[in-house]
Amino acid sequence: MLFHRxxxxxxRSTPNYVAGLIRRHRQAIESPWRRxxxxxxxxxxxxxxxxxxxxxxxGAGFGVSTAxxxxxxxxxxxxxxxxxxxxxxxxxxxTRDGVHYLVPAAR
Numbered sequence: 001m002l003f004h005r006x007x008x009x010x011x012r013s014t015p016n017y018v019a020g021l022i023r024r025h026r027q028a029i030e031s032p033w034r035r036x037x038x039x040x041x042x043x044x045x046x047x048x049x050x051x052x053x054x055x056x057x058x059g060a061g062f063g064v065s066t067a068x069x070x071x072x073x074x075x076x077x078x079x080x081x082x083x084x085x086x087x088x089x090x091x092x093x094x095t096r097d098g099v100h101y102l103v104p105a106a107r
Contacts, residue, residue, distance in 0.1 A: 008051060019041070040062060045072060
């Protein structure tokens, strides 16, 4: 198997923001040592979300198992989704702003 590095086109503040969420979550749950620090976990998740790399590819690229890559993505996506507006809030804001149509983001 061959490996290569790839660029992910996100702003500098995006991985910092995600790493901050992870760092605060780990402190809140008093998490023990983990294989990747919050910055590397944030990068792993952003690579998955932006490029669609498989968990096997992520694990190989970041030096963790496939299962660990999956757990890191699941944990971080849950942290991000907890910060997003709920459907009712989004609909009320759209009505206030005069938006007539909402289109969900493609997955």
